[in-house]
Amino acid sequence: MDREWKKGSAELLLLSLLEALPRHGYEISQLIERRSQGALRFHAASLYPLLYRLEKRGWIQGRWVEKSGQRRRRYYRLTVQGRKVLAAQRQGWQAFVEAISRITGVANA
């Protein structure tokens, strides 16, 4: 899929995936690939800088978690502020998609 499309929606994707529970980076990249049935792929080179960016903005928070028998991993969870941003972006995205659909005549509902 087009790189620009991906970039615009990347933040929304990450925030959505962290909404239910904290996840580590590799898990996030796998989920994006699996749920998009291979259409979307986030590699480490773009995924981690984005995670750090969101963390600096205070939308997500990373924490090293040690589970027995495994190397420690950094899990990210949504902050209160991140939750608000997610709600706003979701609404914006929906309005955007509907507007595009009305113009292009793509029937999706």
Place this chain on the structure above:
Amino acid sequence: MPDWNEQIRTQLADLNLAPVREAEIVEELAQHAEDRYLELQSSGVTEAEARRITLDELSGHELLARELRAVERLDAPEPVVLGAGSKGRLLAGIGQDLRYGLRTLRKNPSFTLVAVLALALGIGANTAIFSVVNGVLLRPLAYPDPDRLVMIYETTPEFSQASVAYPDFLDWRHESRSFTDMGAVRSDDFNFTGSGEPEHLSGEYVSASLFPVLGVTPFIGRSFLPEEDRQGAACAVMLSYGCWKVRMGADPNILGKVLTLNAMSCAVVGVLPRDLRFREGAQIYVPIEQYNSVELRTRESHPGISVVGRLKPGVTLEVAQAEIASISNGLARQYPKTNAGAGARVVRMKDDMVGYIRPTLLLLVGAVGFVLIIACANVANLLLARSTARKREFAIRAALGAERGRIVRQLLTESVLLSLGGAIIGALLTRWGTNLILAAAPGSLPRSAEIGIDPYVLLFTLAVSIVTGILFGLAPAFHGANANP
């Protein structure tokens, strides 16, 4: 398995990240790379191919370095980690030191408690003594221009400091030019006949000039007029604030009321201010000319009269002393029978009040100073023992890149935190401590009503605690910082 760490570190090399931040990113990305590599292999890709794909995705044609450069340059606070370089970030560094220090002290509550208590005793004792020294020796007397106030004594061949004969006082006052004025005062008891039983009131005979010389303005009414301080004048009386408040029920119409004192009828002309610290305990003041005794009229008697003088601006103690001495010499020639060998001595009022107690107080200062030094030595010992136990921690920090100075600063911050804790508890102990000192020597300490905690005392406590913290922290800090990884 390929060494992902090395690969990633190469990509990050140009970013100049803080060492701790870099270590974190390397660890996280290496973990990801390993997961990806294993996944690729388990899906049937060859080892070499899996390695190539993983590395490609990792760098994304320099995308990683580019993106990270943008993100990591965002001005966001670094995580609190000790050991990172501290170039130009002194304040943030001190904030870190403080937070880390507090956390470390909280982790060892028993150590902290013992150290803080030892320091609290040392600092509290010093603060208590300093508050006494401050109130008694350092604080100026509570009069306007107190440095110009002096006491003038007569000297005789027998006494180096005798009370003054009243006619001599009158001649001094009349002839001297070094003083704006002089006042005389003599303590006495008065029989007060009020509505009930007659009672004794302690009071003072004062010259009309006394309160103007001191610069004391009455709270109500006025001071004595010169004509009220003459032989045969009608008796007038001034009341202390306490006497007016308690004995007269704070009567607002007290002026003009007539009290019977020593069978004389004396009209009240004024009430003195509450904070008057002159001859505390006196309840009433009567003009000295009402003192009905022959001793007042002869140069032979020295009936307990003290003389207060106020130097003219610019006149030194020595000049005044010389002038009074020469007047006394004249009097000795004029009245050889009574005044032969008599001289005069001028002493600053404050020295007169507190000079004799100065050595005792300084001795106490020395004693509590030693108490503090002992407390310091004890706490330094505790810290030394602990810094030996913490060697591992310092070695790790040094390995992470902490400079020696930074570790010393951290340890000094901890010790100053300890002593500040001690200072807070010590300051709370101070009130109790000064009460203890005053109770041990009731009435023997001049100006004891002026002892208390003021900004100077708090400043002293703060300074002592910081110096203390550095003093006892220095050796353990250097000891700790010398840990080798």
